[in-house]
Amino acid sequence: MTHQSYWENKNVLITGGTSGLGRALTMQINELGSNVGMIARTKEKISEIEMMHPNVIGIQGDVSKKQKIYPLAGEVHSRLGDIDILFNVASYLGDTPLRNLIDTDCEDLEKVLQTNVLGPFRLSKAILPAMLLRKKGLIVNISSDAAISVYPTWGSYSISKASIDHMSKIFDIELKAQGVRFLSIDPGDMNTPMHFAAIPDANPAELRDPNDSAAKIIELIVSEDRSEVRRSV
Amino acid sequence: MKPANSAKRLYEETKLLVLSEQNKVSHSTVNSLVDFLDVDDLLVVNRSATLPASFSGQIERTHQVVEIRLAAFQGPDPSQLQNWFAFSFGAGDWTIPTEKRGLPPALSPGDRVIIGEDLIADIVSVQHERLLSIRFLSSSLQKSLYTHGRPIQYSYHKDALEIWDQQTIFSGPAISVEPPSASFPLTWQMIFRLKNKGIRLASLLHGAGISSTGSQYLDSKLPLREWYSIPSATRELINTTKSNGNRVVALGTTVLRAIESAADNGQAQAGAGLTTLKFSPGYQFKTIDTLITGMHEFGTSHRDVLNALCPPELVQVGYEQVEFHDYRDHEYGDISLLDCRKSII
Numbered sequence: 001m002t003h004q005s006y007w008e009n010k011n012v013l014i015t016g017g018t019s020g021l022g023r024a025l026t027m028q029i030n031e032l033g034s035n036v037g038m039i040a041r042t043k044e045k046i047s048e049i050e051m052m053h054p055n056v057i058g059i060q061g062d063v064s065k066k067q068k069i070y071p072l073a074g075e076v077h078s079r080l081g082d083i084d085i086l087f088n089v090a091s092y093l094g095d096t097p098l099r100n101l102i103d104t105d106c107e108d109l110e111k112v113l114q115t116n117v118l119g120p121f122r123l124s125k126a127i128l129p130a131m132l133l134r135k136k137g138l139i140v141n142i143s144s145d146a147a148i149s150v151y152p153t154w155g156s157y158s159i160s161k162a163s164i165d166h167m168s169k170i171f172d173i174e175l176k177a178q179g180v181r182f183l184s185i186d187p188g189d190m191n192t193p194m195h196f197a198a199i200p201d202a203n204p205a206e207l208r209d210p211n212d213s214a215a216k217i218i219e220l221i222v223s224e225d226r227s228e229v230r231r232s233v
Numbered sequence: 234m235k236p237a238n239s240a241k242r243l244y245e246e247t248k249l250l251v252l253s254e255q256n257k258v259s260h261s262t263v264n265s266l267v268d269f270l271d272v273d274d275l276l277v278v279n280r281s282a283t284l285p286a287s288f289s290g291q292i293e294r295t296h297q298v299v300e301i302r303l304a305a306f307q308g309p310d311p312s313q314l315q316n317w318f319a320f321s322f323g324a325g326d327w328t329i330p331t332e333k334r335g336l337p338p339a340l341s342p343g344d345r346v347i348i349g350e351d352l353i354a355d356i357v358s359v360q361h362e363r364l365l366s367i368r369f370l371s372s373s374l375q376k377s378l379y380t381h382g383r384p385i386q387y388s389y390h391k392d393a394l395e396i397w398d399q400q401t402i403f404s405g406p407a408i409s410v411e412p413p414s415a416s417f418p419l420t421w422q423m424i425f426r427l428k429n430k431g432i433r434l435a436s437l438l439h440g441a442g443i444s445s446t447g448s449q450y451l452d453s454k455l456p457l458r459e460w461y462s463i464p465s466a467t468r469e470l471i472n473t474t475k476s477n478g479n480r481v482v483a484l485g486t487t488v489l490r491a492i493e494s495a496a497d498n499g500q501a502q503a504g505a506g507l508t509t510l511k512f513s514p515g516y517q518f519k520t521i522d523t524l525i526t527g528m529h530e531f532g533t534s535h536r537d538v539l540n541a542l543c544p545p546e547l548v549q550v551g552y553e554q555v556e557f558h559d560y561r562d563h564e565y566g567d568i569s570l571l572d573c574r575k576s577i578i
Contacts, residue, residue, distance in 0.1 A: 060376070070396045071379030074282060074407040078312055078375045082405065130405045132421065133280060133436045178425070 006222045007032035013076055013083045014038050015063050015123065016090030017056075018045035020192035021142060024214035025087055030056050032218070037080040039063060039072060039090070063090050063119035064111070073126035082130040085138045085221070088120035088164075094156040096197045101155035109156045116160035121167060128180065135179035138221065141168050143184040143230065154198070169229045176226075185220070186232040187213035234528060234555060236389040237566035240398035247418035248560050248567035250528070250551055252543045256573075258551045260558055263418040266525075269570055270482060272431035274523075275474040277467065277492065278484045279413040280436040282404035284314075285382030285396055286411070286443075287327070290348035297338035300326070301346055301354055301367070302385055303410040305457040306440030308507060311406035314374055318457050319354070320446050321363045330388045331447030337363055345370075352377040364451060385411055387445060389563060408460065409441035414564035415485035415526050433474070435467040439487040455534050461491035462505035471501035471520060480522040480572075486538050489521050496520045512541040523572045528555065528562040543573035 012029050016022035017038030030036045030053050037057040040046050046058035057079050061072040076083065092115035095108045124139050131137025146154050147161035168184035175182075189195060191207035216233035245264035252258055253269075261269075270276070286303035300322040307316040323335030340346075346354040346367075353370040360366060371377045384394040401416035402424075428434060439461040446452050471492065474481050483489040492501060494508035496519035511534065524542055529535040539548045551569070560567040 067396070070282070070400060070407075071376065073404075074284065074379060075375040077282070077406040078314060081312075126400075126404070129280065129403045132424075133278075133403065133405075133434070 003032055003218065003222050007034045010034045010084040011080050011082060012036050012085045014087040014089055016040060018042060018049055020194060021187055021190060021210045021213055022089035024210040025089065026056060027053065028214050028218060035080060037076055063123055064115040066122065069122040069126055082134065083127050086124065086127050088123065088141045090119065091116050091142060093194050093198055098153035098198055100153055104155055112156040112160050117163045120164060131180045132178050137180045139182050141184045143186045145186050165230050172229045181226050182229055184230045185217055187217065234560050234562040236563045237561040238389050238391045240394055240565055242417055244418055244420050250555055250569040252547055252551050253572045256544065256547050258554055263568065267426050267430055270427065270432050273477060273479040274482055275433045275435055275470055276427060276482045276484055277435045277437060277488050278403045278416060279439045279487045280403045280405040281409040281413055281438050281440060282407035283399040283409045283412045284378055284407045285384050287383045287385045288348045288381055290346040290354060292338060293345040293347055295338060299337050299346060302443060305442035306408040306460045308460040310505065311408050314378065315369045317367050319365045319367045320443065321365060327386045328388055331445055334447055340365060349377065349381045352381050361454060362451060385443065403436060406438060411441055411444055412564055413441045413485045413487045415568060417565060418568055433470055435470045437467050437488060437491050438462045439491040441487045458507050458509045460507055463491060463495050463503050465503040468501045468503040475520065481520055482523040482525065483521045484525050486526055486535065489524055492520050493518060512538045514540045514545055516541040522574045525568060525570050527564060528560055528567050528569060530562060539571060542571045547573065
């Protein structure tokens, strides 16, 4: 199947769509002919993307806030319709500079989990009914190598990404017989504002362009290889 | 019956009253629902989500405060949420029984109710007393409805409802003003059990309307004209089920109303429309065989539906028995399965 024929006329929702990987996915999938809805927190950044890509539907909201999930889902259903593919990309690293777990405030861990685990869980629950009723759909969660490998000071983020891997696997085993699949994808170390917040002196030359990671994710999805839930690209 | 005054759901443990062929009344739980349906029966569900549909605003002309409760979505489709029937309410809030609320300030066609900087309700017409036809004006309507709306709820509730309290496991486009609550006790695990047994599942969209206005006269007008849409895949499943002699089971009265409204010559029809259909004893059902529905008070339009589906004396016996079995009524309460069609035809 060509990329174009796979993506054409699909309704795709992407969280964290105004920067880094989310922005790259938004632009590339829009170019491939999908109807793309994009959720982000900052109105100005949403307007900027909408100016460049008038087909993209920008929806302002914070997926880490429990109160915002059904309003976001309501707006998505009204403006975009039933979702074929949901990308949970919005992510929060935690307070920087990063600290050992023993020095991590409980409230900071809580905030990371709200954004990286509970947000995707709640939004998936709000989007899943239409997928289950139509017996098709894909939810892609963005993971990290920190979900598998243990790095000092990356505690909150690692915990959240290990959690999203497991959540994806559990959802997948429970729902694949109904035609709804999950992927948890490690996009590699990318040249993104979040990476530099974590490692201010990182060498940009050693980091991947988020556009390359987005292209590889798109390729993986089109391949329809769903043999493993957790993937690296 | 005692009202279920909390939004906490009992899921599998929810009580299930069964009124069935040969005038039988039995009592079970929702966990046993699978036992009452057969292979190749079709369960049809309403996939509408519920909007926070109570708004406080100020009348531009008189500066008086008024509560506007949306009463029924008027179309043309879920991407355009401007047009509604609504009721105005006087002083007070959900903690006061609706029938004890004061009279609202008078509204006339052309009045505008300022709900927020980004949301205005334009009064298009006044239909009966407090029953209004309104049109929302907003540059970001979908967002503004959620920003300013609160869930419609009643004084039998213990606590203020949150938006998630009103959603069902099937919630998709939000065009209902009160939840299609017959789905509340269900879980997806139960749905998977039904499917594993060979029971089919289909969905439609119906904007569930307001259930109570605080006025007997206005309550007698309910349900108002409501918008629905039936996908062609659902029409196919309904017609196949009927032609094979299996049962079409409506999960909730909104599903019943939509499918019966769209039936023509014994065949289900696909498409969107507005329905004014009401049920009364003697109504000849064209498509629906069986209904799963919540427990509601005597004297409501809901009882008319039950009496149309089962012999009224059987409904009466069933409702007398639930008093002794501690059933709970209203949207978070227990439910019933009405499966009498063969006995009354």
